[in-house]
Amino acid sequence: MGNGNKIDFKSEKLPTFTEKGFQPILEKYCSRLEKVDLQPIETLQGRSVKPVSEGLDKPFAKGFFKPFKMEKCEKLALCNFLIMDKIMATSVSAIPLDNYELPMLALEWSETENIISVMVDFIPLVDSVMKEGYFEKYLDPLEEYWSKYKQLSGIEPLPFAWARKILGPYHLFGNVPKEKEQNRQQCLELFQDYLDMWLTLWQGAEPIEDERAMQYIKDRKALIRRMFLENDEGGKSMAQLIGKELQALTALCIF
Amino acid sequence: MILNAIVKGVEAMPKNIPQDWDESTVIHLEEETFTITFKNGDVSFTEGDKPDADSKIKLTSKWLCDALDGSTDFMKVWIELAEPPDKSTVQKGSGLKLVTLIDLLSSTYKFDQGFKQMIDRCKRGLKSV
Numbered sequence: 601m602g603n604g605n606k607i608d609f610k611s612e613k614l615p616t617f618t619e620k621g622f623q624p625i626l627e628k629y630c631s632r633l634e635k636v637d638l639q640p641i642e643t644l645q646g647r648s649v650k651p652v653s654e655g656l657d658k659p660f661a662k663g664f665f666k667p668f669k670m671e672k673c674e675k676l677a678l679c680n681f682l683i684m685d686k687i688m689a690t691s692v693s694a695i696p697l698d699n700y701e702l703p704m705l706a707l708e709w710s711e712t713e714n715i716i717s718v719m720v721d722f723i724p725l726v727d728s729v730m731k732e733g734y735f736e737k738y739l740d741p742l743e744e745y746w747s748k749y750k751q752l753s754g755i756e757p758l759p760f761a762w763a764r765k766i767l768g769p770y771h772l773f774g775n776v777p778k779e780k781e782q783n784r785q786q787c788l789e790l791f792q793d794y795l796d797m798w799l800t801l802w803q804g805a806e807p808i809e810d811e812r813a814m815q816y817i818k819d820r821k822a823l824i825r826r827m828f829l830e831n832d833e834g835g836k837s838m839a840q841l842i843g844k845e846l847q848a849l850t851a852l853c854i855f
Numbered sequence: 856m857i858l859n860a861i862v863k864g865v866e867a868m869p870k871n872i873p874q875d876w877d878e879s880t881v882i883h884l885e886e887e888t889f890t891i892t893f894k895n896g897d898v899s900f901t902e903g904d905k906p907d908a909d910s911k912i913k914l915t916s917k918w919l920c921d922a923l924d925g926s927t928d929f930m931k932v933w934i935e936l937a938e939p940p941d942k943s944t945v946q947k948g949s950g951l952k953l954v955t956l957i958d959l960l961s962s963t964y965k966f967d968q969g970f971k972q973m974i975d976r977c978k979r980g981l982k983s984v
Contacts, residue, residue, distance in 0.1 A: 659871055660955060660958075683933070684955065687929060687930065687933060710930065711930075712928050712929045712930040713928060713929070714928040714930070715930040717930055717934075759940035759941075760940060775930060775931075775934075833937065833938040833939065834937070836951075837938065837951040837954075840949065840951045841955075
């Protein structure tokens, strides 16, 4: 690491795959996150994350999964990896602490020669019907971006019912054809806009003191984690590519 | 038969199958069925079904040929086999090992003329829908 294509991030050098012709999505993320105080996490649940945070290099999967400490959050995680030299997958996820009603951030990007597959969402940790004002404060700000980007070519309903159960009302998913520069640019902007909005809400988030509300958030996060680990076929495929132990470590980094 | 072409392709492809893979996958096409066995870093093939196979995958010949010659973007190959939205394609087990085989064979298609010709011939011979 050390050539001009690698990005610097708080003195951490994160490898990208833009030299292979993929879109500079990781650079985009990191330029937004530069203003946030993020400190690398080295252990989670007593396990060192170094096997995946300092670079995973297996025959069919190469890249990294890096969790960071962040104020108001359990963690923010970045991952960027290449599957079989053909699919670049990158994501940003953030999980708030139990005493913040801020939604979870979930931004996923997978890219091949011809397609960008995107999934963006603010996952609510509070019942947005029962909690007055929650929808307006934490979800509705996405309305203008959702309305703009839902028209992007390839945006379609997410096929997995178990995931739709978890996601928020302003999630977007699709397989966007890369042939037009406009499509590629809009995908980058989609990620940037959702990330920027989440960071804005994060900055303004205040802690809650209601013990029952905090327990609800804790329980809901635990359930979302469990549903994801049980149902995510991508994770099961990764386990076959890199081994169950390393895949479990990547899941720990992300969730 | 597509199986003959795939056997030829496997002979020419780089041997990158992980040593610890130990799995059998049945591929059902419209006019042929064969079983792929991954074991000790190797890939072998037998005609017909294997009732106790770890995975069963149902594909069309056209889909498979398009995946092997690169006509289908790899994202669609991954989605169909590694993260299938329903059970119509991957009817049992996982399609991930077939994805890796397709990855290796699609690269082989680009440099091995013999394999390329066999796949192209298979594709030309497919009955039109």
